[in-house]
Amino acid sequence: MRPEQVIAAIRFDPLLPVWLLVALGLLCTAIVALGLWRRAKGTLFRLIGFGVLLLWLTGPRLVQETRQSLRDIGLLVVDQSASMQVGDRARLADRARQSIEAQAARLPDLELRTVTVPEAGNAGTRLFGAVDRALADIPRSRLAGTIAITDGQIHDVPSTTPGGAPLNMLLTGRGEETDRRLRVIEAPGYGIVGKSITLRVAIDDLGTTGHTGPATLTVRRDGQPFRVESVPVGVEQRIDVPITRAGPTVIEMAASPLPGEVSQLNNRAVVEINGVRDRLRVLLISGEPHPGERTWRRLLKADPSVDLVHFTILRPPEKDDRTPLNELALIAFPVRELFVDKIGEFDLIILDRFQNRGLLPLPYLANIANRVRQGGALLMSVGPEFAGGSSLASSPLGAVLPAGPARNDAVVDGRFRPWVSELGQRHPVTEGLADANPPDAAAEGIAAGPATAPPKAPTWGPWYQRIEPGAVDGEVLLRTPDHQPLLALNRVGEGRTALLLSDQIWLWSRGHDGGGPQAELLRRIAHWLMQEPDLEENALTARVTDGRLLIERRSTDPAPPGQVIVTDPDGKTETVALHEDSPGRATATRVAPVPGVWQVTQGKQSAYAAAGAANPPELADLRATASVVGPLARASDGGVHWLATASGEDVPELRRTDEASTASGSAWVGLERRHDHVVTGVAALQLLPGWVSLPLMVGLLLLAWRREGR
Numbered sequence: 001m002r003p004e005q006v007i008a009a010i011r012f013d014p015l016l017p018v019w020l021l022v023a024l025g026l027l028c029t030a031i032v033a034l035g036l037w038r039r040a041k042g043t044l045f046r047l048i049g050f051g052v053l054l055l056w057l058t059g060p061r062l063v064q065e066t067r068q069s070l071r072d073i074g075l076l077v078v079d080q081s082a083s084m085q086v087g088d089r090a091r092l093a094d095r096a097r098q099s100i101e102a103q104a105a106r107l108p109d110l111e112l113r114t115v116t117v118p119e120a121g122n123a124g125t126r127l128f129g130a131v132d133r134a135l136a137d138i139p140r141s142r143l144a145g146t147i148a149i150t151d152g153q154i155h156d157v158p159s160t161t162p163g164g165a166p167l168n169m170l171l172t173g174r175g176e177e178t179d180r181r182l183r184v185i186e187a188p189g190y191g192i193v194g195k196s197i198t199l200r201v202a203i204d205d206l207g208t209t210g211h212t213g214p215a216t217l218t219v220r221r222d223g224q225p226f227r228v229e230s231v232p233v234g235v236e237q238r239i240d241v242p243i244t245r246a247g248p249t250v251i252e253m254a255a256s257p258l259p260g261e262v263s264q265l266n267n268r269a270v271v272e273i274n275g276v277r278d279r280l281r282v283l284l285i286s287g288e289p290h291p292g293e294r295t296w297r298r299l300l301k302a303d304p305s306v307d308l309v310h311f312t313i314l315r316p317p318e319k320d321d322r323t324p325l326n327e328l329a330l331i332a333f334p335v336r337e338l339f340v341d342k343i344g345e346f347d348l349i350i351l352d353r354f355q356n357r358g359l360l361p362l363p364y365l366a367n368i369a370n371r372v373r374q375g376g377a378l379l380m381s382v383g384p385e386f387a388g389g390s391s392l393a394s395s396p397l398g399a400v401l402p403a404g405p406a407r408n409d410a411v412v413d414g415r416f417r418p419w420v421s422e423l424g425q426r427h428p429v430t431e432g433l434a435d436a437n438p439p440d441a442a443a444e445g446i447a448a449g450p451a452t453a454p455p456k457a458p459t460w461g462p463w464y465q466r467i468e469p470g471a472v473d474g475e476v477l478l479r480t481p482d483h484q485p486l487l488a489l490n491r492v493g494e495g496r497t498a499l500l501l502s503d504q505i506w507l508w509s510r511g512h513d514g515g516g517p518q519a520e521l522l523r524r525i526a527h528w529l530m531q532e533p534d535l536e537e538n539a540l541t542a543r544v545t546d547g548r549l550l551i552e553r554r555s556t557d558p559a560p561p562g563q564v565i566v567t568d569p570d571g572k573t574e575t576v577a578l579h580e581d582s583p584g585r586a587t588a589t590r591v592a593p594v595p596g597v598w599q600v601t602q603g604k605q606s607a608y609a610a611a612g613a614a615n616p617p618e619l620a621d622l623r624a625t626a627s628v629v630g631p632l633a634r635a636s637d638g639g640v641h642w643l644a645t646a647s648g649e650d651v652p653e654l655r656r657t658d659e660a661s662t663a664s665g666s667a668w669v670g671l672e673r674r675h676d677h678v679v680t681g682v683a684a685l686q687l688l689p690g691w692v693s694l695p696l697m698v699g700l701l702l703l704a705w706r707r708e709g710r
Contacts, residue, residue: 013059049700056693066681072144082618089172103654124155144671151624160464161636165426166663168638171638173624178207180258191243199239214258243275247533250608266619272610286312287354338365355385366396373493377529383503402488403469410468424477426584435459436480461517463504542609549592555577561586569596639664
C-alpha cells in the first residue's frame, strides 16, 4: 500500500521557561486590565498584540506523520475432526475453504490466515483452542474477524468471542438434522467368573419433534446373538451379562436406525468386560514333612488371589503307637469334608509327595479324578513314593495323570540340570524362563555323536533325583539332558493335570548352585492348570489399542504361522499374514479405524476385539447444528450460514465492513476494516514563524498607540 501524510497533532515548544511565560502573561493581563479600567481606545489592539506575543513564545507546531497502512488479518478456521467425515461434510468444507481463500486473495487490504482443527482424541472438537493459538501472533488492532467452517459440534465454546472481532459460522449441512444414538450409561470393566454384570444403556433420538416410537436393541456376545428386544426411546435399559470364563468378553449393542437420521455411526456401542476369578481356592496336601513343603506354601500364600487350604500328614496310620487321640496335638484329617462335601469348591488340588497309605479310600481318589474331568485341576510333585507299592499311579488317579512310573525301582539318583524341551520353548508355561537353554545350545541339548561337542548347559542349579516315567500322555516341557521327562502337562476332559517327576525343585528356592526360576515356573504351572487365558498354549487373541488391531497367535506347532482373516465391524474381510516374533508366538497388526467389534479367524479359532470410538464426544451427537455456537456468533455481530440449502450448495460472498456495522448478511459474511498503520516519518511545521509573528505584533501595538494618541 502507498504511504500517506496526515496532520496528527499540535505540539508546543516554548522559547522561554514556563514560569517566565506565566509571569509575562500576568503582566500582559495587568496592562490590558488597566487599559480597560481607564477605557483606553487601543486596549483591543493591545490585547491582540499581547496574545500574538504569548502564542509565539509558546512555539506552536503542527506534527505531520507519514503513515504506511497495514493489511487487516482475517482468520479462517476449518474443522477436520471426526464428525466432519460424516456424509459429504468434508467436501462441503473444502469447497467453502477454496471459495473464501479465492475471494480474500482479490482483496489487497486483507491477509487471510487458514487454521485447521485436527482430531483431538477424547477431548472432542477444540475449535476455539485452535483459534486462541492462532491469535497469539495476530495484533488485536489488525484482527478483522473469524470465519469458521464446521458442523457446529464444538466442545470448547467460550463466553465471549476470542479477540473481540466478529465471528461467522459456515455450517456443513442443510439445516438442523436428526440423529439416533446408543448411549452407554454404565459398563463395568471387569466381572467375576460365575457371576453376572449389569450394563446400563439408553437409546436417544436427537433433533426430533414428538414421539418416534420404540426402537430395536440387538445385543451380541463374542459375535454370537445374545438378546434382541423392542425398547422405548429415552428410557434406561439394564442388560445382565453372565461372565462364564476368564479373559475378555466383547459385548456389541446396536439400535435400529431412525428414518432420515444423519448417520448410523453412533447407533452401536461396544464394551469389553474382563472376566477374573474371585479368590482361587487351592487345596495343598503334603504327604510328609520335607524341605520342599515350605516352598509350596510360600509360593501360594504370596499370591493375594489364592485362598489356600494346606494339610500335612504328620502321623500316617502305619505309625500308630496307640497314643490316645485326646493326647495328640494333631487334628484328624478331614477326609470326607475335603474329598466329598467340598471337593467341587477347589480350583486346584496339589498333592506333594503324597502316597496312598490308607488315608484316602479309593472312591475318594475317584472323586478327585472326576473333579479333574469336570473342569478341575491336579498338580502332583512326586518323589520316591511315586515308584513304590502305594503309588497314586495305581489308584483311580492314574487314569488322569500324564504318566506313571516305568517300574517299581524307577527312582534315578544322580546330578543333572533340567532342560526346557523343544516343545517347552514354544509353550507359555516354560518359554522365556530366565537362564534356560543358552542360545548356542543344540535344539535338543545333547550331542549328535562322539565327534560332536556337547552343547552349553543351562545355568540353573542341579537336581539330584527324579522318577523315570513310562509312556507319557501329554506335553513334556522339562527334560533331563538325556531326554527323560521331568514336567508333563495334559488335558483330561474339561480339566487339566500336571506331573513334576522330581521333588527337588525346592533346591532352586534355596539358591543351590545358582538356583533357578522356581517361583515363576510353579506360578505358571498353577495358572495354566486353572485355565488362565494368558497361559493358553494354542490361542488366538486380538485387541485394539490406539486405533490399531493387534493380533497374536500362540501355538506349539512349529509349522509357519500362516494367515488370519480379519472382519471389520461393517462385515468387510481382509487376509493378514502373521509373522513369528519368537518360538510359539506370531503377531500381526493393522489399523482399526471403525468402532465396533473386530473378528479375527484362523481355522476353527476366533478372537474378538472391541474398538471404541477414538473421540467419544465427537460421536455423541452427529448432527450439524447452529444451536451450540450460533448465539455466540450473533452476539459478535456475525452470523450463521448453511453451506447446503434446498436449492443446492451456496458459499456466501466475502465483503469488507466498517467497525460500526454488522458483519453478516443473508448471503454474505464480512471482515472489518481496522485501519491499522505504522508511522514511517514525522515532520514538525511552525504555526507562527518569527517573520510573521513579530511584524504582526509590532503592527498591533502601533495601532493601539495611535488609537490612544488621538
